Amino acid sequence: DTAVSQTPKYLVTQMGNDKSIKCEQNLGHDTMYWYKQDSKKFLKIMFSYNNKELIINETVPNRFSPKSPDKAHLNLHINSLELGDSAVYFCASSQIVGSGEKLFFGSGTQLSVL
Amino acid sequence: QKEVEQDPGPLSVPEGAIVSLNCTYSNSAFQYFMWYRQYSRKGPELLMYTYSSGNKEDGRFTAQVDKSSKYISLFIRDSQPSDSATYLCAMIKAAGNKLTFGGGTRVLVKP
Numbered sequence: 001d002t003a004v005s006q007t008p009k010y011l012v013t014q015m016g017n018d019k020s021i022k023c024e025q026n027l028g029h030d031t032m033y034w035y036k037q038d039s040k041k042f043l044k045i046m047f048s049y050n051n052k053e054l055i056i057n058e059t060v061p062n063r064f065s066p067k068s069p070d071k072a073h074l075n076l077h078i079n080s081l082e083l084g085d086s087a088v089y090f091c092a093s094s095q096i097v098g099s100g101e102k103l104f105f106g107s108g109t110q111l112s113v114l
Numbered sequence: 115q116k117e118v119e120q121d122p123g124p125l126s127v128p129e130g131a132i133v134s135l136n137c138t139y140s141n142s143a144f145q146y147f148m149w150y151r152q153y154s155r156k157g158p159e160l161l162m163y164t165y166s167s168g169n170k171e172d173g174r175f176t177a178q179v180d181k182s183s184k185y186i187s188l189f190i191r192d193s194q195p196s197d198s199a200t201y202l203c204a205m206i207k208a209a210g211n212k213l214t215f216g217g218g219t220r221v222l223v224k225p
Contacts, residue, residue: 004157031210040122040217041122041152041200041202041217041218042215042217042218043158043202043215044215045212045213048212050210055210056212058212090157090158092157094209096209097163097209098165099145099208099209100145100146100163100165100206100208100209101146101206101208101209101210101213102148102160102163103148103160103204103213104160105150105157105158105159106157107155107156107157108155108156108157110155
């Protein structure tokens, strides 16, 4: 009954490959996110979707393509992986509280590009 | 200069001590302030959520916001070894905007 679940937990791959990370939330939230956490623990937003529509698209290479088949799922596909893509990727969903917002995170996918 | 600054630590304290963490920020438009706890190889977990200036207490945790100084704090009383983690501050202008994180402070509580 995990609230925000993402798979796989670990992903080790060669440079140039294409890979996907899947995310699902069972909290009934309308908005989902992808964040990237680098080796210095700095969390940076990549994308946000609200009810399957792209809301936020930060300056991310177009090798990264999110897909939201429904509001409970937000997958991340990465083409032509590069060494610099190695990081931990977190999926999150959010609950609106008044005019604010609380984010709930998955446990992360550690991507290592060799 | 980053929008949100946070000392990376590590901050090492003996068990039972008060842990004091803080963040400064530059954008006065931030209205909602959060503290997340992140254990090693886990996702960030929401600890405290506050709106505007003032104090909020939840068990051993107290969050303070001083908007005039653009400064937020988290205090952990009677710290336990299980409190050892990285603590990230985060803030947002309003729902639908970007949540901006500090870089996190690593805390070690020694038995």
